Amino acid sequence: MPRRATKQAAASAPAERGADALARYREKRDFAATPEPRGRGAAGRRGAPKKPAPARLRFCVQKHAARRLHYDLRLELDGVLLSWAVTRGPSLVPGEKRLAVHTEDHPLDYLTFEGLIPEGSYGGGAMIVWDEGTWEPEGDPAEGMRRGRLTFRLEGERLAGRWHLVRTGAGKERRASTKENWLLLKSDDEAARAAGDADILAEADTSVRSGRTIEDLKSEGVRRADWDEKQADPKAKPSARTTSSTKAKAARAAKEKPAADPRAALDPATVTGAKRGKLPPFVEPCLATLSEVAPTGEAWLHEIKFDGYRIQARIANGRATLLTRKGLDWTSKFEPLAHALSQIVPGSAVVDGEAVVEDTRGVSDFGALQAALKAGDTGCVVYHAFDLLHLDGVDLTGAPLAERKRLLALLLDDAPAGGAVRLSEHIPGNGEAMKRHACRIGLEGIVSKRADRPYRSGRGEDWRKTKCSARQEFVIAGYVPATNRRKAVGSLVLGVYEGTDLVHVGRVGTGFTEADAKALHDAIEAVHADAPPFAAPLPRAAAAKVRWARPALVAEIELRGWTADGLLRHASYKGLREDKDPREATREAPPADETSAAKKTRARTVAQDPYAGIRLTSPDRVLWEGQGITKQGLADYCAEIADWILPQIANRPLALIRCPAGSQKECFFAKHPWAGLDEAVLTPTIGDDAIVAIRDLRGLMSLVQFGTLEIHPWGSTLDDPERPDRLVFDLDPGEGVGFPEIVDAARTVRERLAADGLESVVKTTGGKGLHVVVPLVPKAGWDEAKAYAAGLAAAMAKDEPARFTDTLAKKARTGRIFVDYLRNGRGATAVAAYSTRARPGAPVATPLAWEELGPEIAPDHYSVTDIPIRLAHLTRDPWAGLDAVKQTLPKAKTSSKAKPRRKPG
DNA sequence: GCAATCG
DNA sequence: CGATTGCAACGCTCG
DNA sequence: CGAGCG
Numbered sequence: 001m002p003r004r005a006t007k008q009a010a011a012s013a014p015a016e017r018g019a020d021a022l023a024r025y026r027e028k029r030d031f032a033a034t035p036e037p038r039g040r041g042a043a044g045r046r047g048a049p050k051k052p053a054p055a056r057l058r059f060c061v062q063k064h065a066a067r068r069l070h071y072d073l074r075l076e077l078d079g080v081l082l083s084w085a086v087t088r089g090p091s092l093v094p095g096e097k098r099l100a101v102h103t104e105d106h107p108l109d110y111l112t113f114e115g116l117i118p119e120g121s122y123g124g125g126a127m128i129v130w131d132e133g134t135w136e137p138e139g140d141p142a143e144g145m146r147r148g149r150l151t152f153r154l155e156g157e158r159l160a161g162r163w164h165l166v167r168t169g170a171g172k173e174r175r176a177s178t179k180e181n182w183l184l185l186k187s188d189d190e191a192a193r194a195a196g197d198a199d200i201l202a203e204a205d206t207s208v209r210s211g212r213t214i215e216d217l218k219s220e221g222v223r224r225a226d227w228d229e230k231q232a233d234p235k236a237k238p239s240a241r242t243t244s245s246t247k248a249k250a251a252r253a254a255k256e257k258p259a260a261d262p263r264a265a266l267d268p269a270t271v272t273g274a275k276r277g278k279l280p281p282f283v284e285p286c287l288a289t290l291s292e293v294a295p296t297g298e299a300w301l302h303e304i305k306f307d308g309y310r311i312q313a314r315i316a317n318g319r320a321t322l323l324t325r326k327g328l329d330w331t332s333k334f335e336p337l338a339h340a341l342s343q344i345v346p347g348s349a350v351v352d353g354e355a356v357v358e359d360t361r362g363v364s365d366f367g368a369l370q371a372a373l374k375a376g377d378t379g380c381v382v383y384h385a386f387d388l389l390h391l392d393g394v395d396l397t398g399a400p401l402a403e404r405k406r407l408l409a410l411l412l413d414d415a416p417a418g419g420a421v422r423l424s425e426h427i428p429g430n431g432e433a434m435k436r437h438a439c440r441i442g443l444e445g446i447v448s449k450r451a452d453r454p455y456r457s458g459r460g461e462d463w464r465k466t467k468c469s470a471r472q473e474f475v476i477a478g479y480v481p482a483t484n485r486r487k488a489v490g491s492l493v494l495g496v497y498e499g500t501d502l503v504h505v506g507r508v509g510t511g512f513t514e515a516d517a518k519a520l521h522d523a524i525e526a527v528h529a530d531a532p533p534f535a536a537p538l539p540r541a542a543a544a545k546v547r548w549a550r551p552a553l554v555a556e557i558e559l560r561g562w563t564a565d566g567l568l569r570h571a572s573y574k575g576l577r578e579d580k581d582p583r584e585a586t587r588e589a590p591p592a593d594e595t596s597a598a599k600k601t602r603a604r605t606v607a608q609d610p611y612a613g614i615r616l617t618s619p620d621r622v623l624w625e626g627q628g629i630t631k632q633g634l635a636d637y638c639a640e641i642a643d644w645i646l647p648q649i650a651n652r653p654l655a656l657i658r659c660p661a662g663s664q665k666e667c668f669f670a671k672h673p674w675a676g677l678d679e680a681v682l683t684p685t686i687g688d689d690a691i692v693a694i695r696d697l698r699g700l701m702s703l704v705q706f707g708t709l710e711i712h713p714w715g716s717t718l719d720d721p722e723r724p725d726r727l728v729f730d731l732d733p734g735e736g737v738g739f740p741e742i743v744d745a746a747r748t749v750r751e752r753l754a755a756d757g758l759e760s761v762v763k764t765t766g767g768k769g770l771h772v773v774v775p776l777v778p779k780a781g782w783d784e785a786k787a788y789a790a791g792l793a794a795a796m797a798k799d800e801p802a803r804f805t806d807t808l809a810k811k812a813r814t815g816r817i818f819v820d821y822l823r824n825g826r827g828a829t830a831v832a833a834y835s836t837r838a839r840p841g842a843p844v845a846t847p848l849a850w851e852e853l854g855p856e857i858a859p860d861h862y863s864v865t866d867i868p869i870r871l872a873h874l875t876r877d878p879w880a881g882l883d884a885v886k887q888t889l890p891k892a893k894t895s896s897k898a899k900p901r902r903k904p905g
Numbered sequence: 906g907c908a909a910t911c912g
Numbered sequence: 913c914g915a916t917t918g919c920a921a922c923g924c925t926c927g
Numbered sequence: 928c929g930a931g932c933g
Binding site for chain 2 (some may be wrong): 559617658660661674675676705706719
């Protein structure tokens with residue numbers, strides 16, 4: 001990667017706006033992202049201090065009063081307060097939030113960084129990867145922002161070392177408190193200065209990176225306008241700054257002040273492209289054009305694509321009106337939002353954004369939004385504002401996007417913490433990288449926008465959307481009644497417009513809850529028609545049993561692509577779109593992206609009806625009510641991920657959890673063959689027991705047909721059932737143990753295994769814990785394997801009894817993690833990677849790369865709905881090479897610290 | 906989901 | 913003839 | 928010693 005441009009200082013003029021500022025921002029970001037070899041930083045090139053001196057750096061993050069997601073960070077370097085702002089950006093790393101520097105103006109001009117804030121922050125946790133580094137949280141996650149250890153590397157040895165991020169004050173009442181301080185404290189290492197030492201500024205008063213001094217920066221005008229107020233912080237250490245304080249104040253009074261105040265900043269003369277104008281009744285929204293590949297380059301910025309309703313908020317004299325894409329007034333449907341907006345915007349404005357409901361992962365959920373709308377309970381609706389078209393008598397549609405967003409950010413500064421109105425953050429630069437990350441963690445996609453362009457109504461090339469999965473609107477042309485219920489749909493018949501012709505594209509039979517199925521039934525019956533609405537006649541099979549409808553309803557459908565004859569592949573219903581015109585439902589291109597790992601997932605194009613030779617009975621039975629996943633939907637899932645799950649389960653004895661009536665009805669364990677099994681299901685005998693095994697998709701489909709919701713293989717294969725080729729350590733949180741501790745535990749297990757020369761991989765279980773899996777060459781028998789596992793668990797419990805226990809006694813487990821080794825006995829099983837779970841939410845046990853394992857990936861993070869999308873965007877299999885690992889259990893001793901406390905097998 | 910068994 | 917009922921198993925703890 | 932629990 002090329003080094004950043006060298007003209008950074010020259011580019012720091014205060015009047016800088018729009019694309020220039022963005023470019024500079026990008027430059028900094030790229031610096032932060034550049035894995036630079038140590039020791040040759042810019043400090044050297046820019047003229048670092050003659051005597052590199054150790055720094056005493058204090059880092060204080062102070063929440064602005066009543067602000068959410070917007071902090072001022074203060075960096076106190078040897079008594080000089082430095083200040084810059086960050087806001088929370090989109091999640092790019094699974095389960096984590098990215099912090100991106102938001103304000104460029106700070107004296108240490110290179111201080112761009114990326115930070116990681118675990119879910120829920122703020123308040124949640126923190127935080128920073130600087131150049132490169134790690135954040136290890138400590139203590140009780142329930143405290144919200146946590147203590148932890150932050151390790152990172154900075155260019156410039158003055159800043160190197162070990163750091164602690166500590167929250168002070170506020171406590172649990174942080175929500176109510178406007179004072180919340182964070183201190184980033186450097187350890188007392190060899191670089192630290194003693195209390196009596198001379199002020200470091202006497203020795204070195206320059207930026208370690210640029211070599212510039214505060215005075216330099218002041219004269220260049222790069223200091224923040226609100227500098228001096230910041231310094232009023234009583235915690236700030238008075239020092240060299242006092243001398244420059246008055247001068248700075250005077251300088252600020254001139255022109256820097258407006259930058260901090262949106263209204264003052266709004267002088268149309270200072271905002272490119274802005275002009276005076278009346279508050280318009282409605283601005284035709286700008287629509288993004290679907291793009292297969294996300295654009296990349298400094299001209300673009302990228303936002304998360306939200307899954308909700310596009311809403312234009314028109315605030316006139318403090319009263320908000322909420323308008324849909326077509327200008328319909330939905331204020332009454334989103335009353336709480338309107339109220340919240342009225343609170344935040346005192347004057348007049350037109351804000352563009354998306355109303356969504358977030359699921360527990362912070363991912364927007366269209367279905368949940370619809371449910372909320374229907375129930376009339378829109379209190380949980382969040383408005384992500386992403387554009388500002390008008391503000392207090394100034395028409396901003398002519399201003400560049402970067403400028404509009406800057407003003408929007410200022411406008412929303414006062415949005416209350418945890419409030420319903422949030423700024424949609426953006427990341428500039430590499431859209432594809434952002435998209436891939438977004439897709440891996442279950443987001444819908446990204447929207448890329450030209451930062452330098454004005455707001456143009458209608459669909460244009462300045463805004464582009466790139467989706468993780470093909471997802472679009474279709475016209476509902478009819479339905480097939482449910483086979484097992486009355487007055488409910490079993491599947492929908494869909495069409496798209498090609499010109500004025502409605503064209504048949506097939507059916508969708510999953511994704512609607514039982515409630516949806518009933519509501520759809522009623523809605524479609526209300527527009528019933530006697531004949532198909534399609535322009536061309538249909539094949540007889542496609543028309544069988546269908547109740548037709550006028551082309552009045554629009555459904556949002558997710559699909560995995562199209563078959564050769566133009567029909568939907570693996571379609572899933574997402575909701576009715578009342579805000580969309582049926583005429584707009586045209587065929588969109590599927591996402592082109594297919595990474596090498598994704599090829600496994602591709603094109604299991606299986607004929608709709610007998611699926612891999614298996615006939616599904618009651619395909620419209622809803623197996624997971626919350627997600628509306630039907631038996632057909634489960635079959636689709638299995639077909640799609642077959643190449644991923646089959647290596648985990650094929651040719652192994654299986655235990656199955658079957659729930660023929662659905663995940664929340666009666667389930668039972670099945671281990672022995674039963675009547676009706678397809679011939680693709682093997683029923684060999686091990687010992688005296690007949691067992692079940694499969695070896696291909698057809699076998700898997702047969703299991704689906706019998707209501708198999710979970711698949712638990714042995715840790716050995718049919719070839720050699722008595723000698724395990726997998727060990728599994730199940731890390732089970734006791735009462736009151738949070739997931740971050742489980743993550744640490746998994747890493748501990750990994751380390752202990754590594755100490756014995758064993759490689760391991762990790763997966764979520766879809767439940768509360770994690771599994772650490774050890775591949776083995778089948779050699780040792782079950783007794784030995786179990787003894788080894790027991791030994792490792794016992795060693796962990798012995799060495800760190802506060803963290804671990806190896807007894808499954810409930811009492812011993814509160815506050816600890818049960819290291820369950822019992823899955824390593826003969827006949828014992830553990831849930832397979834990629835198996836669904838018979839639990840609410842349709843979670844899936846998901847293999848992760850060790851690097852992906854962060855404290856904020858919930859163990860039930862991934863579900864049937866998003867696993868196919870995740871897999872399609874992986875660049876490599878997280879468990880790649882598992883079978884290539886050739887390793888055996890060490891002889892008769894367990895991990896290094898362990899006292900051998902076990903009877904030999 | 907299916908079949909054996911119960912009432 | 914419709915309704916009801918299994919459909920694993922093993923070590924370990926707790927009552 | 929049997930029921931309960933993963």
